[in-house]
Amino acid sequence: MTSSNSLINKKEQRFQSLAFLTVIVIYLLILAGGIVRGTGSGMGCPDWPKCFGQWIPPTEISQLPANYQEIYGAKLKGEIEFNAVKTWIEYINRLLGVLSGFLVFATLITSFTYLRKDKAIILGSIVAFLMIGVNGWLGSRVVATELAQYMITLHLLLAVVVVFALLFVLIRANVNKLQQERSAKNTGGVKLLLIVVMTLTLGQIVLGAQVRDALDSVVKQLGYAQRSEWIEGLDWRFYVHRSFSLVLFGLHVLVLYRLRKQSTSIIIRRLTNYLIALVVAEIGTGIIMAYLGVPAVAQPIHLLLAILIVGLQFSVSILLTPKLLTAGDSHRMSQLVQA
Numbered sequence: 001m002t003s004s005n006s007l008i009n010k011k012e013q014r015f016q017s018l019a020f021l022t023v024i025v026i027y028l029l030i031l032a033g034g035i036v037r038g039t040g041s042g043m044g045c046p047d048w049p050k051c052f053g054q055w056i057p058p059t060e061i062s063q064l065p066a067n068y069q070e071i072y073g074a075k076l077k078g079e080i081e082f083n084a085v086k087t088w089i090e091y092i093n094r095l096l097g098v099l100s101g102f103l104v105f106a107t108l109i110t111s112f113t114y115l116r117k118d119k120a121i122i123l124g125s126i127v128a129f130l131m132i133g134v135n136g137w138l139g140s141r142v143v144a145t146e147l148a149q150y151m152i153t154l155h156l157l158l159a160v161v162v163v164f165a166l167l168f169v170l171i172r173a174n175v176n177k178l179q180q181e182r183s184a185k186n187t188g189g190v191k192l193l194l195i196v197v198m199t200l201t202l203g204q205i206v207l208g209a210q211v212r213d214a215l216d217s218v219v220k221q222l223g224y225a226q227r228s229e230w231i232e233g234l235d236w237r238f239y240v241h242r243s244f245s246l247v248l249f250g251l252h253v254l255v256l257y258r259l260r261k262q263s264t265s266i267i268i269r270r271l272t273n274y275l276i277a278l279v280v281a282e283i284g285t286g287i288i289m290a291y292l293g294v295p296a297v298a299q300p301i302h303l304l305l306a307i308l309i310v311g312l313q314f315s316v317s318i319l320l321t322p323k324l325l326t327a328g329d330s331h332r333m334s335q336l337v338q339a
Contacts, residue, residue, distance in 0.1 A: 167315050212299075246283075281305055282302065
Protein backbone atom coordinates (compact mmCIF):
# COMPACT_ATOMS: atom_id res chain seq x y z
CA MET A 1 0.00 0.00 0.00
CA THR A 2 2.82 2.37 0.90
CA SER A 3 4.58 1.55 -2.39
CA SER A 4 1.37 2.27 -4.30
CA ASN A 5 0.92 5.64 -2.56
CA SER A 6 4.56 6.51 -3.27
CA LEU A 7 4.03 5.78 -6.98
CA ILE A 8 0.92 7.97 -7.06
CA ASN A 9 2.78 10.79 -5.31
CA LYS A 10 5.59 10.60 -7.85
CA LYS A 11 3.08 10.76 -10.71
CA GLU A 12 1.40 13.76 -9.11
CA GLN A 13 4.76 15.49 -8.64
CA ARG A 14 5.57 14.78 -12.28
CA PHE A 15 2.28 16.38 -13.33
CA GLN A 16 2.89 19.43 -11.16
CA SER A 17 6.41 19.91 -12.53
CA LEU A 18 5.18 19.49 -16.10
CA ALA A 19 2.31 21.93 -15.59
CA PHE A 20 4.72 24.50 -14.12
CA LEU A 21 7.13 24.05 -17.04
CA THR A 22 4.24 24.43 -19.49
CA VAL A 23 3.17 27.72 -17.89
CA ILE A 24 6.74 29.03 -18.25
CA VAL A 25 6.91 28.01 -21.92
CA ILE A 26 3.54 29.67 -22.62
CA TYR A 27 4.87 32.89 -21.12
CA LEU A 28 8.01 32.57 -23.25
CA LEU A 29 5.74 32.11 -26.26
CA ILE A 30 3.91 35.33 -25.39
CA LEU A 31 7.28 37.09 -25.03
CA ALA A 32 8.32 35.74 -28.43
CA GLY A 33 5.06 37.03 -29.90
CA GLY A 34 5.85 40.45 -28.46
CA ILE A 35 9.30 40.34 -30.04
CA VAL A 36 7.74 39.41 -33.38
CA ARG A 37 5.39 42.39 -33.12
CA GLY A 38 8.02 44.79 -31.82
CA THR A 39 10.49 43.99 -34.61
CA GLY A 40 7.86 43.93 -37.35
CA SER A 41 8.56 40.27 -38.08
CA GLY A 42 4.95 39.12 -38.29
CA MET A 43 5.29 38.37 -41.98
CA GLY A 44 8.86 37.13 -41.70
CA CYS A 45 7.34 33.86 -42.88
CA PRO A 46 4.70 34.84 -45.44
CA ASP A 47 3.11 31.38 -45.58
CA TRP A 48 1.95 28.82 -43.02
CA PRO A 49 2.80 26.20 -41.77
CA LYS A 50 5.92 26.32 -43.95
CA CYS A 51 8.17 29.37 -44.24
CA PHE A 52 8.89 30.48 -47.81
CA GLY A 53 7.65 27.04 -48.80
CA GLN A 54 10.29 25.30 -46.65
CA TRP A 55 10.11 23.46 -43.32
CA ILE A 56 13.48 24.95 -42.36
CA PRO A 57 13.57 28.64 -43.32
CA PRO A 58 16.30 30.03 -45.57
CA THR A 59 19.19 31.95 -44.09
CA GLU A 60 20.34 33.52 -47.35
CA ILE A 61 18.53 34.98 -50.32
CA SER A 62 20.27 32.45 -52.58
CA GLN A 63 18.14 29.72 -50.99
CA LEU A 64 14.96 31.32 -52.33
CA PRO A 65 13.46 30.99 -55.83
CA ALA A 66 14.59 33.64 -58.24
CA ASN A 67 11.01 34.94 -58.50
CA TYR A 68 10.28 34.93 -54.74
CA GLN A 69 9.37 38.63 -54.88
CA GLU A 70 6.56 37.87 -57.32
CA ILE A 71 5.37 34.93 -55.21
CA TYR A 72 5.35 36.64 -51.81
CA GLY A 73 5.50 40.36 -52.63
CA ALA A 74 1.83 41.08 -51.85
CA LYS A 75 1.90 39.32 -48.47
CA LEU A 76 5.14 41.01 -47.47
CA LYS A 77 3.36 44.37 -47.78
CA GLY A 78 6.04 45.94 -49.90
CA GLU A 79 9.00 44.63 -47.92
CA ILE A 80 10.00 42.24 -50.63
CA GLU A 81 13.69 42.18 -49.80
CA PHE A 82 14.41 39.00 -47.86
CA ASN A 83 15.31 39.63 -44.21
CA ALA A 84 16.78 36.53 -42.55
CA VAL A 85 16.57 38.01 -39.03
CA LYS A 86 12.84 38.69 -39.26
CA THR A 87 12.25 35.31 -40.86
CA TRP A 88 13.96 33.44 -38.04
CA ILE A 89 12.33 35.55 -35.32
CA GLU A 90 8.93 34.52 -36.66
CA TYR A 91 10.03 30.92 -37.17
CA ILE A 92 11.34 30.60 -33.59
CA ASN A 93 7.99 31.96 -32.43
CA ARG A 94 6.29 29.17 -34.36
CA LEU A 95 8.64 26.55 -32.90
CA LEU A 96 7.80 27.74 -29.39
CA GLY A 97 4.13 27.44 -30.33
CA VAL A 98 4.62 23.83 -31.38
CA LEU A 99 6.62 23.07 -28.21
CA SER A 100 3.92 24.59 -26.02
CA GLY A 101 1.32 22.48 -27.81
CA PHE A 102 3.23 19.28 -27.08
CA LEU A 103 3.72 20.30 -23.44
CA VAL A 104 0.02 21.07 -22.97
CA PHE A 105 -0.81 17.67 -24.49
CA ALA A 106 1.69 15.99 -22.15
CA THR A 107 0.10 17.86 -19.24
CA LEU A 108 -3.28 16.52 -20.29
CA ILE A 109 -2.02 12.95 -20.46
CA THR A 110 -0.35 13.08 -17.04
CA SER A 111 -3.44 14.76 -15.50
CA PHE A 112 -5.24 11.40 -15.65
CA THR A 113 -3.26 10.54 -12.51
CA TYR A 114 -6.03 12.50 -10.77
CA LEU A 115 -8.88 10.54 -12.41
CA ARG A 116 -10.19 9.18 -9.11
CA LYS A 117 -8.94 11.99 -6.89
CA ASP A 118 -9.91 15.24 -8.63
CA LYS A 119 -11.54 15.31 -12.07
CA ALA A 120 -11.45 19.13 -12.13
CA ILE A 121 -7.70 18.94 -12.78
CA ILE A 122 -8.36 16.78 -15.83
CA LEU A 123 -11.10 19.15 -17.00
CA GLY A 124 -8.80 22.16 -16.67
CA SER A 125 -6.10 20.31 -18.62
CA ILE A 126 -8.61 19.49 -21.38
CA VAL A 127 -9.61 23.16 -21.60
CA ALA A 128 -5.94 24.17 -21.91
CA PHE A 129 -5.38 21.57 -24.64
CA LEU A 130 -8.44 22.60 -26.65
CA MET A 131 -7.67 26.31 -26.34
CA ILE A 132 -4.06 25.98 -27.42
CA GLY A 133 -5.22 23.94 -30.41
CA VAL A 134 -7.65 26.69 -31.40
CA ASN A 135 -4.94 29.28 -30.81
CA GLY A 136 -2.56 27.39 -33.09
CA TRP A 137 -5.20 27.63 -35.80
CA LEU A 138 -5.63 31.33 -35.05
CA GLY A 139 -1.90 31.75 -35.57
CA SER A 140 -2.36 30.51 -39.12
CA ARG A 141 -5.25 32.96 -39.58
CA VAL A 142 -3.03 35.83 -38.40
CA VAL A 143 -0.73 35.06 -41.32
CA ALA A 144 -3.61 34.44 -43.74
CA THR A 145 -5.23 37.79 -42.87
CA GLU A 146 -1.85 39.53 -43.17
CA LEU A 147 -1.68 40.58 -39.51
CA ALA A 148 -5.26 41.78 -39.09
CA GLN A 149 -5.46 43.59 -35.74
CA TYR A 150 -8.54 41.76 -34.49
CA MET A 151 -6.88 38.40 -35.18
CA ILE A 152 -3.70 39.41 -33.32
CA THR A 153 -5.72 40.57 -30.30
CA LEU A 154 -7.85 37.41 -30.27
CA HIS A 155 -4.69 35.32 -30.60
CA LEU A 156 -3.24 37.05 -27.52
CA LEU A 157 -6.40 36.79 -25.42
CA LEU A 158 -6.74 33.08 -26.14
CA ALA A 159 -3.16 32.60 -24.94
CA VAL A 160 -4.26 34.24 -21.68
CA VAL A 161 -7.11 31.71 -21.41
CA VAL A 162 -4.57 28.89 -21.79
CA VAL A 163 -2.46 30.43 -19.01
CA PHE A 164 -5.53 30.68 -16.77
CA ALA A 165 -6.45 27.02 -17.32
CA LEU A 166 -2.91 25.87 -16.55
CA LEU A 167 -2.63 28.07 -13.45
CA PHE A 168 -5.92 26.65 -12.18
CA VAL A 169 -4.79 23.02 -12.45
CA LEU A 170 -1.36 23.88 -11.05
CA ILE A 171 -2.82 25.58 -7.98
CA ARG A 172 -5.45 22.91 -7.46
CA ALA A 173 -2.87 20.12 -7.73
CA ASN A 174 -0.95 21.78 -4.89
CA VAL A 175 -3.98 22.05 -2.61
CA ASN A 176 -2.42 19.87 0.11
CA LYS A 177 0.36 22.41 0.57
CA LEU A 178 -2.13 25.26 0.53
CA GLN A 179 -4.17 23.65 3.31
CA GLN A 180 -1.42 24.62 5.69
CA GLU A 181 -2.14 28.27 4.96
CA ARG A 182 -4.41 30.28 7.24
CA SER A 183 -6.64 32.93 5.74
CA ALA A 184 -9.48 35.09 6.97
CA LYS A 185 -13.04 34.12 6.09
CA ASN A 186 -14.51 37.42 4.89
CA THR A 187 -12.51 37.98 1.71
CA GLY A 188 -15.49 38.08 -0.66
CA GLY A 189 -15.31 41.86 -1.06
CA VAL A 190 -11.63 41.96 -1.91
CA LYS A 191 -12.04 38.99 -4.25
CA LEU A 192 -14.76 40.88 -6.15
CA LEU A 193 -12.49 43.93 -6.27
CA LEU A 194 -9.66 41.79 -7.63
CA ILE A 195 -11.90 40.33 -10.35
CA VAL A 196 -12.92 43.86 -11.36
CA VAL A 197 -9.25 44.90 -11.47
CA MET A 198 -8.40 41.81 -13.55
CA THR A 199 -11.19 42.64 -16.02
CA LEU A 200 -9.96 46.23 -16.29
CA THR A 201 -6.40 44.99 -16.79
CA LEU A 202 -7.52 42.75 -19.67
CA GLY A 203 -9.28 45.78 -21.16
CA GLN A 204 -6.04 47.73 -20.78
CA ILE A 205 -4.19 44.98 -22.64
CA VAL A 206 -6.71 45.10 -25.51
CA LEU A 207 -6.41 48.90 -25.65
CA GLY A 208 -2.62 48.54 -25.63
CA ALA A 209 -2.86 46.22 -28.63
CA GLN A 210 -4.86 48.91 -30.45
CA VAL A 211 -2.23 51.51 -29.55
CA ARG A 212 0.43 49.20 -30.97
CA ASP A 213 -1.56 48.89 -34.20
CA ALA A 214 -1.87 52.69 -34.39
CA LEU A 215 1.88 52.92 -33.84
CA ASP A 216 2.46 50.71 -36.89
CA SER A 217 0.55 53.22 -39.00
CA VAL A 218 2.57 56.12 -37.57
CA VAL A 219 5.84 54.31 -38.30
CA LYS A 220 4.78 53.79 -41.91
CA GLN A 221 4.05 57.49 -42.26
CA LEU A 222 7.11 58.91 -40.50
CA GLY A 223 9.70 56.19 -40.98
CA TYR A 224 12.35 55.03 -38.51
CA ALA A 225 14.38 58.21 -38.89
CA GLN A 226 11.61 60.13 -37.05
CA ARG A 227 11.38 57.71 -34.10
CA SER A 228 11.31 60.58 -31.58
CA GLU A 229 8.05 61.82 -33.15
CA TRP A 230 6.18 58.51 -33.14
CA ILE A 231 4.37 59.08 -29.85
CA GLU A 232 3.17 62.54 -30.94
CA GLY A 233 1.54 60.91 -33.95
CA LEU A 234 -0.68 58.62 -31.86
CA ASP A 235 -4.36 59.35 -31.23
CA TRP A 236 -6.50 59.50 -28.06
CA ARG A 237 -6.16 55.77 -27.39
CA PHE A 238 -2.54 56.22 -26.33
CA TYR A 239 -3.40 58.93 -23.83
CA VAL A 240 -6.26 56.91 -22.35
CA HIS A 241 -3.99 53.87 -22.13
CA ARG A 242 -1.25 55.89 -20.43
CA SER A 243 -3.55 57.63 -17.94
CA PHE A 244 -5.51 54.49 -17.06
CA SER A 245 -2.31 52.78 -15.95
CA LEU A 246 -2.27 55.11 -12.94
CA VAL A 247 -5.86 54.14 -12.13
CA LEU A 248 -4.88 50.47 -12.21
CA PHE A 249 -1.91 51.18 -9.96
CA GLY A 250 -4.19 52.81 -7.40
CA LEU A 251 -6.61 49.87 -7.55
CA HIS A 252 -3.77 47.42 -6.99
CA VAL A 253 -2.61 49.38 -3.94
CA LEU A 254 -6.19 49.16 -2.63
CA VAL A 255 -6.20 45.37 -3.20
CA LEU A 256 -2.90 45.06 -1.34
CA TYR A 257 -4.23 47.12 1.56
CA ARG A 258 -7.46 45.11 1.79
CA LEU A 259 -5.69 41.76 1.65
CA ARG A 260 -3.21 42.73 4.36
CA LYS A 261 -6.12 43.60 6.62
CA GLN A 262 -8.26 40.55 5.85
CA SER A 263 -5.89 37.70 5.00
CA THR A 264 -3.06 36.13 6.97
CA SER A 265 -2.07 33.85 4.09
CA ILE A 266 1.67 34.11 3.46
CA ILE A 267 1.29 32.92 -0.13
CA ILE A 268 -1.44 35.45 -0.94
CA ARG A 269 0.53 38.30 0.62
CA ARG A 270 3.66 37.30 -1.27
CA LEU A 271 1.83 37.06 -4.60
CA THR A 272 0.19 40.44 -4.00
CA ASN A 273 3.61 42.01 -3.33
CA TYR A 274 4.83 40.54 -6.62
CA LEU A 275 1.72 41.96 -8.27
CA ILE A 276 2.45 45.50 -7.10
CA ALA A 277 6.08 45.18 -8.22
CA LEU A 278 4.99 44.03 -11.68
CA VAL A 279 2.53 46.90 -12.03
CA VAL A 280 5.30 49.38 -11.16
CA ALA A 281 7.62 47.71 -13.69
CA GLU A 282 4.84 47.77 -16.29
CA ILE A 283 4.34 51.51 -15.82
CA GLY A 284 8.12 51.93 -15.98
CA THR A 285 8.39 50.22 -19.37
CA GLY A 286 5.48 52.35 -20.59
CA ILE A 287 7.35 55.51 -19.56
CA ILE A 288 10.47 54.27 -21.33
CA MET A 289 8.53 53.72 -24.54
CA ALA A 290 6.75 57.07 -24.30
CA TYR A 291 9.85 59.19 -23.66
CA LEU A 292 12.71 57.24 -25.23
CA GLY A 293 11.37 56.72 -28.74
CA VAL A 294 9.65 53.35 -28.27
CA PRO A 295 12.77 51.14 -28.08
CA ALA A 296 12.09 47.71 -29.56
CA VAL A 297 13.42 45.88 -26.50
CA ALA A 298 10.83 47.53 -24.21
CA GLN A 299 7.79 46.49 -26.25
CA PRO A 300 7.84 42.69 -25.67
CA ILE A 301 8.78 43.21 -22.00
CA HIS A 302 5.81 45.56 -21.60
CA LEU A 303 3.49 42.89 -23.02
CA LEU A 304 5.00 40.07 -20.95
CA LEU A 305 4.63 42.06 -17.74
CA ALA A 306 0.96 42.68 -18.55
CA ILE A 307 0.28 38.96 -18.98
CA LEU A 308 2.22 38.14 -15.81
CA ILE A 309 0.04 40.66 -13.98
CA VAL A 310 -3.26 39.08 -15.05
CA GLY A 311 -1.81 35.65 -14.28
CA LEU A 312 -1.04 36.72 -10.71
CA GLN A 313 -4.44 38.37 -10.39
CA PHE A 314 -6.10 35.14 -11.48
CA SER A 315 -3.97 33.05 -9.12
CA VAL A 316 -4.82 35.18 -6.10
CA SER A 317 -8.52 35.13 -6.98
CA ILE A 318 -8.39 31.31 -7.10
CA LEU A 319 -6.63 31.20 -3.73
CA LEU A 320 -9.41 33.39 -2.32
CA THR A 321 -12.05 30.90 -3.52
CA PRO A 322 -11.79 27.76 -1.34
CA LYS A 323 -14.47 25.81 -3.24
CA LEU A 324 -12.29 25.99 -6.37
CA LEU A 325 -9.40 24.42 -4.49
CA THR A 326 -11.10 21.28 -3.22
CA ALA A 327 -12.68 18.19 -4.70
CA GLY A 328 -15.78 18.59 -2.58
CA ASP A 329 -14.50 17.44 0.81
CA SER A 330 -16.16 19.82 3.29
CA HIS A 331 -13.64 19.01 6.02
CA ARG A 332 -10.70 19.95 3.80
CA MET A 333 -12.49 23.12 2.75
CA SER A 334 -13.06 24.22 6.30
CA GLN A 335 -9.38 23.61 7.06
CA LEU A 336 -8.39 25.84 4.17
CA VAL A 337 -10.48 28.86 5.16
CA GLN A 338 -10.49 28.80 8.95
CA ALA A 339 -8.88 31.84 10.58
